[in-house]
Amino acid sequence: MTEISTRQDVMTLVNVITVDPSRCDELLEVLVNATEETIRRVDGFVSANIHRSHDRRRVVNYAQWTTLDAFNAMRSLPQVGEHLRQAAELAESFDPITCSVVHTTS
């Protein structure tokens, strides 16, 4: 379970990936496998939450890392690079946004 809270000392990645709807499920599989096989074991990983848009044209990963440095270090690992290449072959574009939680209401 992932918690969103201003009290957590984490950085947040919102990665909006655009994809042809016919390749959406394949892209989701690549991202889920990358998370389960590799990324969850990397130092600084907190959570990853993968979403499919209703029109199947976007996949959104809402992920948390302990620090921005830990997130950037993960991206340069060779074993992560292979997963990223697979995702890049399926996606039309990536828009990774690194951010902080400012306010929550629930």
Place this chain on the structure above:
Amino acid sequence: MTEISTRQDVMTLVNVITVDPSRCDELLEVLVNATEETIRRVDGFVSANIHRSHDRRRVVNYAQWTTLDAFNAMRSLPQVGEHLRQAAELAESFDPITCSVVHTTS
């Protein structure tokens, strides 16, 4: 506290708003006020989680509603329209993505 889980029966909105960095804080204030004064009281509201990107060029609202119909009904309420107009005056663009949680790892 907001929980992200595949077990929840909610729809998710990821709204990526692009803004001039000099107007980022003003936009955040408008969105927080809209949520606290109006939107949290609308039928079907579950949570809203407002983020500021590190470069201050984006604001991301990760929000949950019980159903897509409830979310769409909220957008047509007159009292919400006033808040949306204020936000639209400050933002360069909006990219609201309605989606479902497919997979979580934490």
